[in-house]
Every structure is written in structure tokens, then in C-alpha cells.
Amino acid sequence: MSSPLRVLTGITTSGTPHLGNYVGAVRPTVRASRLPNTESFLFLADYHALIKTGDPARVQRSTLEIAATWIACGLAPEQVTFYRQSDIPEITELTWFLTCLTGKGLLNRAHAYKAMLDKNAAAGADPDDGVNAGLFMYPVLMAADILLFNANLVPVGRDQVQHIEMARDIASSFNHQYGEHFVLPEAVIEDAVATLPGLDGRKMSKSYDNTIPLFAPREQLKKLILGIVTDSKTPGEPKDTEGSALFQIYQAFATPEETAAFAQAYADGIGWGDAKQRLFERIDSEIAPMRATYEELMTYPERVEALLRAGAAKARAVATPFTARLRHAVGLRPLQALAETRVKTDKAALPSFKQYREKDGLFYFKLADAKGRVLLQSRGYASPKHCGEAIAHLKAQGWSASPALHEMAAVAEGASAAEADAALQALREAA
Numbered sequence: 001m002s003s004p005l006r007v008l009t010g011i012t013t014s015g016t017p018h019l020g021n022y023v024g025a026v027r028p029t030v031r032a033s034r035l036p037n038t039e040s041f042l043f044l045a046d047y048h049a050l051i052k053t054g055d056p057a058r059v060q061r062s063t064l065e066i067a068a069t070w071i072a073c074g075l076a077p078e079q080v081t082f083y084r085q086s087d088i089p090e091i092t093e094l095t096w097f098l099t100c101l102t103g104k105g106l107l108n109r110a111h112a113y114k115a116m117l118d119k120n121a122a123a124g125a126d127p128d129d130g131v132n133a134g135l136f137m138y139p140v141l142m143a144a145d146i147l148l149f150n151a152n153l154v155p156v157g158r159d160q161v162q163h164i165e166m167a168r169d170i171a172s173s174f175n176h177q178y179g180e181h182f183v184l185p186e187a188v189i190e191d192a193v194a195t196l197p198g199l200d201g202r203k204m205s206k207s208y209d210n211t212i213p214l215f216a217p218r219e220q221l222k223k224l225i226l227g228i229v230t231d232s233k234t235p236g237e238p239k240d241t242e243g244s245a246l247f248q249i250y251q252a253f254a255t256p257e258e259t260a261a262f263a264q265a266y267a268d269g270i271g272w273g274d275a276k277q278r279l280f281e282r283i284d285s286e287i288a289p290m291r292a293t294y295e296e297l298m299t300y301p302e303r304v305e306a307l308l309r310a311g312a313a314k315a316r317a318v319a320t321p322f323t324a325r326l327r328h329a330v331g332l333r334p335l336q337a338l339a340e341t342r343v344k345t346d347k348a349a350l351p352s353f354k355q356y357r358e359k360d361g362l363f364y365f366k367l368a369d370a371k372g373r374v375l376l377q378s379r380g381y382a383s384p385k386h387c388g389e390a391i392a393h394l395k396a397q398g399w400s401a402s403p404a405l406h407e408m409a410a411v412a413e414g415a416s417a418a419e420a421d422a423a424l425q426a427l428r429e430a431a
């Protein structure tokens, strides 16, 4: 079997999960986590939340809500790696490494940042009004999320595709500069449901305030669904499925057969009240069984905390050793490694004396240059002590200084007196 594909995605913890998040992110990632030969890394992007909100209680609450949602929707924490971004300090460390080789120009082109510039331009405000540096750096943090775990596939909404492309660019720059460390990730887009419309027909989004919370109590869910905008056609008039938010939401929950039957009901002139009732029942039949688990987890946040800590340990078992390799790659290294090379080169560069005993029972020494070529060869001595004394004389004076020294050792064949003197001088200087 080939090695499993790594699938990774995160959800920013800045709000309460709604049907759009469920259909576009939670449900597909839970399904993907059950596919054979895949490994899922799913996380709560709470560092990202700080870009959008300065409300600590909201970040904390949203973290619990999103974690509880994922589990209630069938994520099996023991079968995946399920964690909170801020429990993995390696992510911020990698963010810095990546920051230092990301062109500012690349970030200037990010949609989320450019949208702010356009908004400011339209309002006649300073271009960077209300733009924090976190928003500017958002794509780098996201690249670190992905690259730290060498994810192959990243399921995201269409609006995030540019960020995955940037992660690829940044990974290539790193690999080019420091060697192959990162896999180049690919985006996976759930096309059929990439954008679920909200109550007003625009994309369901916290920023439009048109969302239907995923785990709204049954009665509230019904009320919200009754509030979805429709045209003013009366019961009995055929309805258009094209451009109907109601229909699109239905389709995201129904089987193709159910959707075909609903389209037929539109053609047959179903009243909007009945159509909304059918949508409500279809959604509620999928959500109701999960709602109980969600409410239970919201009541016992300590259980969620324990799951997340176990998940962080699993994630760090991957992240910590990998980060150690990355630190080495960029040059954040222990200095003693340099001392070791110094000792080696110094030793290698110097001539040396070697002492030994021959079969005749006498003690000898020779002087060899750095490459091991013999320059001086001693006569035999009665003891190592005498050898040592002769070496000390040669080291102190060189070989040519007096004939007495020539008695101690002779220039070896192929070597010269000048070489022997130079070697002895080198030894003197190094001492």
C-alpha cells in the first residue's frame, strides 16, 4: 500500500458554526477522515481568530463550539489528529522562518488584504486604515499550518484557494533555499456546496449576518428557515429553482433523488410555506441526532479540553522533530559542532610524533607531516623516557640547529632537512 495521503484543514475560531460551515467544511472533512489510506489533521485556528477579533471570551467560546461541532458531526478524535493551533508552538516558529523568505509583494496581492485596501479607497480613508499586520501576514501563518505537517491535500472554500497557492510558493522558496523539506500542498474544493447561500440569498457568512447556526434549537431553526428570502410567487405558480436560496440549501442536504423530487415540487407550484417546512424537516433530520452530542459537550467543556490536549501531543510528535530539522536547515544550530570541526582541522594540519617499540626491544619515534609522510626517523632508545627527551629537544630547537640533534634522528628517505625543520617549527607555534 502506498503511504497515506495527508489531509489537513482548520476552522477559524471567531464565531458560532453555521450551516454553511457544516456543509462546506465540517461534513466534508469528517467524511474525508473516514476514507481509506488517508491521514487527517484537523485543527481549530485560534491564532487566526486573533486577526479578526479582540474579544477573548468569544475566541474561547468559539473554540469550544467548533470543537464540539466537529465531534458531534462524527469526527473520531482517536482516528485523526485533532488539535488547537495555539497548542503547537512550532507553528509560530515556522511562521517566522517562512516570513523571512516570503516576498512582501506576494502578500500585497492577497485577496483578504486587497479587499481592505479597496474598502478604504472607496471610503476615502487611508489605504491601511484598520489593517493589522496579522491580516497582512495571514497567508504566511496559514502556510505554516499546512507545511509543518507536510499536508498533501487541503480542503477549503473557494475563497481560500489563493492561500493554498501562496503556501505552495512559499514552500518552493524554502525548498530552493534550504533543500527539500516541504511537500507542495493542493487545495480540494467541494464545488457543489462551496458557497451555501444565507437567509438573504448572499453567501452565508458571519460578516453578512445572514447565517443559520448549525445547532440552533429546533424551534429557532424552524423560525430562521421561515425567514429565508423568496420571490413573491403564490402557491400554485411554478417556481424557479435557479437562483432560489431555499433550493440550494435543500440540495446541500438532500440526495440527488430528493433534490429531483423537490425540483418537481417547484415546477408543480409548491407554496413557499410548504417548501420551507420540507427544508426544515430535511435539515432537522440530519442535525437532530448530532444536536444531543453537541449540547452534552457544551455542558462538559473539560472533556473537549482533554481531547484537544491528547491531540496536541499527537501533533507535536510530528511537529517537534520536524522543526528541529528545519532549525538546523536554516542555520539555527548548536555552536559546538563548529568546535568539533576546528579540532579536526587543526589536528589534521599539524605534523606529529609517533612513538613505538620494535621487535628488537628498543623504543623509536618518527616525525610525520600532516599527511602522514615520514620526515625524521629516530634511532633506537632504551626507554620511552629517553625517546621523550629526544623529542623535546627536537621540538625546542629544530633538526638543523646542531649535529647532536642529528644523532637523535635522521632525515627520512624522500624528505629534506628543511621540511623537518618547518614541521618542528609548526609544532612549536601550535603549542
Ligand code: TRP
Pocket (backbone or CB within 6 Å): 008, 009, 010, 011, 012, 045, 048, 141, 142, 145, 146, 154, 155, 156, 160
Ligand atoms: N483561513 C481558513 C479560513 O478562514 C482557516 C485556516 C487556517 C485554514 N489555517 C488553515 C484552512 C490551514 C486550511 C488550512 O477558512
